[in-house]
Amino acid sequence: MPHADGINDEQVEILINDVLEQYGYDFTGYSRASLKRRLLRLYGLDRQVSFAEFRYKVANDPVYFKRFVEQITVNVTEMFRDPNFYKALREKVLPNLGTYPFIRIWLAGCSTGEEAYSIAIVLKELNLLHKSLIYATDINPTVLEKAGLGMFPLSQMKQYSENYITSGGTQEFSTYYNANYSLVKFNEDLKDKMIFSTHNLVSDHSFNEFQLILCRNVLIYFDRDLQFKVLQLFDGSLDQLGYLALGTKETTDFSPISKRYKRLEGEKIWRKISG
């Protein structure tokens, strides 16, 4: 079996085992094709010369393990990604939640925070931010540090601004940040309503009751069993009549929770209709 790229299937399983035993991070429910690709990518990026050395470093060097987690998980995100989704959030979901005295939102798998700031902007424009709280969680502490800074590359702002306008944004996008050389810093008042925290969807439990849970493009990396388990975690964390938002290619269909949810027509958003 050729494996000139560096890691074969058995070795993938060995690494998954090591990481579980050494650090308690459980990747056993991750889709293998994607996970293997991430491992090969890291192996190549770091110019590893042998699997044995790579394995030793992952298992014994906690600093390298931090990098390992950061690179193995996918942290590609953008502000107002899928503008039509944010339009639905703005026009269909948040106005309903606006009648509540307080809105708790869980953004699971928030990565570097672009979605958290996007949601805060929509809430602010609907005059709901003052009574909202966004719990933004991720498995990976390094990306949470970045998210907490609220600083993003200036080079992205043109794209984000276009996304924002397409999503129904009503203001001048640039009023939400200050440019500083190659980075922009988003206004502090957006961040006041965010709480960043590590949370591992595989092993951690529910930590609150929410009216809206967003978890977009995370479940695609999990196998069916783990997807169902995580959907049940969300179900147990969502208020009656609360909303669950998934990625454009993700669904609650076929899962044990599906019968309690009604999909908003044309959207990847489901409303919990019975306990």
Next chain:
Amino acid sequence: MKNCAALIIGGSAGSLDVLFKVLPAISTTITFPIIIVVHRKQGTDSLLSNLLATKTLLKVKEVEEKEKVLPGSVYIVPSDYHSLIEKDETFSLDYSEKVNYSRPSIDVTFQSAAEVYQDKLVCLLLSGSNADGVNGLITVKRFGGKAIVQDPLTAQVNYMPAQAILRAKIDKILTIDEMADYINAL
């Protein structure tokens, strides 16, 4: 080769016209799936699937994550995700970094399928303006599969197939007119 387990067709600029010409001539009795990876703008998925569906009596559908890859179906990979094939012959989707400035990347699908289908995989690279797919073809060859390219002389944009011929071991170079017969004989 009477035991093709999957045909994957990759293309970029200039590849849609080829698909429109070739799909109608592909037999409805083929015993393998056809997976199509084309670069395109985000959010044009259903449009492309619907267009291609008008060109063939085979079942044409957009890939869903965890979906089983079934023979006799034509799968269009969605825009803005990479599509990978798992060992159990199901699709996985992946929203990771672009590869060759592309998502979907042809390389990613070719490479993951190469390991799964090994010598029963056939990959065809069409017209295009970047080299996405070339590394994939190299991997396909390494696992014993077949690498086919569109004859660059017949390509609207010849860079992609020309790079493939330059850098990978190619089993067959096909003009547009030759493609359907070749595919029907797999």
